Every structure is written in structure tokens, then in C-alpha cells.
Amino acid sequence: MQIDFTKKLLAWNRNQNKRPMPWKGETNPYRVWLSEIILQQTRVEQGTAYYEKFVAGFPTILDLAKASEKEIFKYWEGLGYYGRCRNLIATAKKIASEFKGHFPSSYAEILDLPGIGPYTASAIASFAFGLPYAVVDGNVERVLARYFGISAPVGSAAGKKLYTTLAGDLLDKKNPGIYNQAIMDFGATICKPQNPLCNICIQSKNCQAFQQGWINQLPVKTVPAIRKKRYLYYFIVPAGEDKIWIRERTGKDIWRNLYEFVLWETGKIIPQGKIMQAPFFKKNFGKLDFQIQYISPVFSQTLTHQSITGLFVHLNKPLFKLSGYQSVPRKSLQEYPFPKLITDYIKILPAI
Numbered sequence: 001m002q003i004d005f006t007k008k009l010l011a012w013n014r015n016q017n018k019r020p021m022p023w024k025g026e027t028n029p030y031r032v033w034l035s036e037i038i039l040q041q042t043r044v045e046q047g048t049a050y051y052e053k054f055v056a057g058f059p060t061i062l063d064l065a066k067a068s069e070k071e072i073f074k075y076w077e078g079l080g081y082y083g084r085c086r087n088l089i090a091t092a093k094k095i096a097s098e099f100k101g102h103f104p105s106s107y108a109e110i111l112d113l114p115g116i117g118p119y120t121a122s123a124i125a126s127f128a129f130g131l132p133y134a135v136v137d138g139n140v141e142r143v144l145a146r147y148f149g150i151s152a153p154v155g156s157a158a159g160k161k162l163y164t165t166l167a168g169d170l171l172d173k174k175n176p177g178i179y180n181q182a183i184m185d186f187g188a189t190i191c192k193p194q195n196p197l198c199n200i201c202i203q204s205k206n207c208q209a210f211q212q213g214w215i216n217q218l219p220v221k222t223v224p225a226i227r228k229k230r231y232l233y234y235f236i237v238p239a240g241e242d243k244i245w246i247r248e249r250t251g252k253d254i255w256r257n258l259y260e261f262v263l264w265e266t267g268k269i270i271p272q273g274k275i276m277q278a279p280f281f282k283k284n285f286g287k288l289d290f291q292i293q294y295i296s297p298v299f300s301q302t303l304t305h306q307s308i309t310g311l312f313v314h315l316n317k318p319l320f321k322l323s324g325y326q327s328v329p330r331k332s333l334q335e336y337p338f339p340k341l342i343t344d345y346i347k348i349l350p351a352i
């Protein structure tokens, strides 16, 4: 049954798989790595433009290693999950300094790079170096769970072990890159999460989910965590001469290395009329007799474990000193990397 699965999958890949992706068949490890890091939490449709932008802007890993962090974050802006960008920078620097700019070619060395787990290491090892490591991502887990009728939850330790072992057994060891790409494409285009195309599927004869009517029950998922709610009030504080105060985020919180306006985080939505009475406002702006000139509509952004509500509060007059912040010309804001929530607002920033 396992050999039959692999044979049919490879035949489908040869004759019917038409899924286009700019990095398909790519064997340059730098480009494979770039595409895999971009796609870690991003859909192919969104990731493609970023991949092409990075390849054009930083043709080699040494170009990336030499670039400033601000520039790289600007390229990454809008992709989210900024930890990936920090790992990208750390990996580029590590390869430049420890491997003289040559991407390491063993699975263990690849796995040791920042931000690379077993999936990404297997993808790079198989696509770029032809090494026999099977990828296990959401697409692969779904195909295997349905075809073999596996009820172990995909996020559980037992599930991970089972899917990894099975994927390794099914792998075509002579053509691991082709096989890995084929099973991911198969999951993305045929054995889709919703409405899989079972009626045209080459695996349907031996597929347990299809034969037993379990398609909507498999794969079994672990219960998602409840999202924490956060409320961010950004004060747009003029700094004179058409400048605005911003700062780089530091610490261990979300969006580290991205920029932001003067931030006040609250535990709930504050009625507009009460913002000027709040201790944060009184402490920072009250003594200087600031007034609120404009409050934006609500902006929101959903992260894996957090749901963010943001509002932008414009003050009426400039502040000439603000510790921890830097003043930048309003027209230069586009040069800084911001979280999506703020980028969306900058696009429509009123000229107040």
C-alpha cells in the first residue's frame, strides 16, 4: 500500500501536476532557503512577490549578510511573523562568517541554523542537495491522515512521530526533492483542506478516508489556543518641521525591530472623551496642555495568539523633546519597517 501510494503520487506529479511556483525545481540552496523561510507562515500567493523582491534585492546570501537590518525589515514589511526576518538575518550572518558564504550541505548543519526546524531542513536538504529527508508540513499530514486513516492529532507528540516515520517510509529516496514537492503540491491542489477533489484523485481506491467516509473528520487537530486581546493607542505626536516621533520596538514582545508611534497600551477600549483624563495622557501630555485633534477609526490585526485593536490619536501641537523616540520627516515614514496595522494607517495618514 505504501509503495502504491508513492508510485501513484509520482505518476500524478509527472503527468498532471501543473502547480506553478517561481522556486519550483530550484536547487540553489540560498533561494530554496529564502522561499522556505518566507513560506513558513505565509500563503504561496502572498509569498511569491516577497520571494522575487528578496532575490532581486539580495541576489546572494552575502548581499543579504551585508545589508542593514532596517533595509531587510523594510523588505519583509507586511509578511508578519517577524521572528522569521530576525532568523533570516542571523542565518545570513552566520553563513557569511562561519561558512565563507557557502550554504552548509549536511542535514545536521542546516538544522543548526537559526529558525530552521526539521521541515525546513528536510526541504533544503532534499531540494538543494538531493538528500533523502522527507518533509512533513500541514499538506503532508493531511494527505497521510486521510489516506491511511490516522486519527492521532497532528499537533500532538505521538502524531508528529507517526507522521514523520510514515513520511520517511514513503519517500522516494532516489528523487527526494521531486517526491517532497509532489506530495505538498498534491495536498495543496487535490487533497485540499476543504472540498478535496476525491472524484478525480488517483489515490481514492486505497484512501481510507474516502472509502470509510472520514474525509471531514481527518486530520484531527489539537484545540487552538484562545487569542489574547490587546488594545494599542498610538499617539501621532508632531516634532516640528513636519516631523513625527517614532521609535524602534525592543524587548521580547511582538514586532521587535519594527517601528511605532508613541504607544499607550490599555486593557480595554477607552471611550474617546476619556482619553485625555487617562493617567498616561496626563503624565505625558497633560502638563503641556495638549489637545486631541483627531482620532482614527479602529484598525485591527490578528496574530496567531493575539488579537490587536489599534487606534491613532493625533495631538494638536509639537513636542520638541521625547526621550526614547526619534523624530523623522513625515514623508520619510515609508522608509521604516512598521507592523501591518501601522502601515495600513500610514497609507491614509491625514495631513493634520
Ligand code: SF4
Pocket (backbone or CB within 6 Å): 143, 146, 147, 190, 191, 192, 196, 197, 198, 201, 202, 203, 204, 207, 208, 209, 210, 215
Ligand atoms: S481520495 Fe480524497 S481524501 Fe483521499 S487522498 Fe484523494 S483527495 Fe485526499
